[in-house]
Amino acid sequence: MNLAVSNILYHQGFISSVARGNYKAPDEEYTPTTPDNIATRRLWLTLKYRDNEPVLTKMSCISKPSKKITFTVTEMKSMVSGRRAKFVEPLQPGEIAIVSTNYGVLEIHDAMAKNAGGLVLCRAR
């Protein structure tokens, strides 16, 4: 799931690159995750900055273990169009939300396109 979230951030342009690796450095060639090396597995993300400001300024959880928030497609549509849904602040211009659906971890717009609701994981701006 972390890799999927990182991929979404990469495709949305918040980070420069995503790489799997161990705690020392990203992998040079593909190494599968096995029970032997699972403790050392890390994700290496390259952050982006422009004009002395970070591109990814804020990222926060929406659905938490203490309070899980699941959205239907209608609620997702209202959140995206600037209206609050289920005590979740609406999305601002330049903000994205990541949803975990039956089709996998998707960005909120992609989930709406697939007509799939699900657990709203986090928001990033």
Add this chain to the structure above:
Amino acid sequence: MELIGTLGKLRLAALRLSRGNLHHASKPLTNPTLLRPFSTSPPSLETSPTQRPLRHRDLQTSLLPDLTQIDPVLDHDPSPPSTLDHGKAFRTNRPQSLVFNAPMEDLDESQTPLTSWEMARLLKKSLVVKRVVNMNGKGKQPSMYALVVVGNENGLAGYGEGKDEEASRAVRKATNRAIKNLKYFERYDDRTVYMDIEKKFHATTVFLRSRPPGFGNRSNHIIHEICCCVGIHDISGKVIGSHNPMNVVKATFEALNHQRLPEDIAKMRGKKVLDVQHVYYGAQ
């Protein structure tokens, strides 16, 4: 005996000269017997004291002190002091622009890019006018403090603070400073903020929420005035925490200053940005 007397008289004469009694020499040295032992040139009795060269060769008229005037540094001021505070001998380091109660200079066109007609047309609002007191050894020294917000209702706005004994003068100082501090703020559609902003300034948190056209300016009275001056017509503003007027003004200006424009976000993320409202609906 006679010699001592002569020497004594000469010393007296020298003293009189050093005290600058050139203009009104009481006893011109006409006696040739007094002049003879020391003079280098033959004494001329016709010359006036001012024209005669000075006795001592190192003495020069230009270097002699003018003892008709009281020297401010060397002489003790005979008049009784008006305050218990002694005036500062040296100027403080604080630059003029930072001192609120500095003497006022009215703004002219050379100091701002605005013409005097435009300056007169600016919307000026004094948001804070209060009586402040400076405690001195002398006692309480009251003065009036003013915070004025100035704007042209088309994106330009600024705030200034001023202090003076009179409220009207303090307001004028603050207005001048505000005009000098004018800054352009970006607005979406020339009517509202681009997105919801939350800005914390000291103990004051300000929320500025973008609203659709026709919503109106529904905010805290201070945010309302600032948005009026900037030209923001549809906004929802809220102050959380401290409502201190000075800090609310500063927080609002910081919030408007640090707006992130969608075009900049698009550039940073490498995406193309499109305003659906304008493109699809052709809204103005």
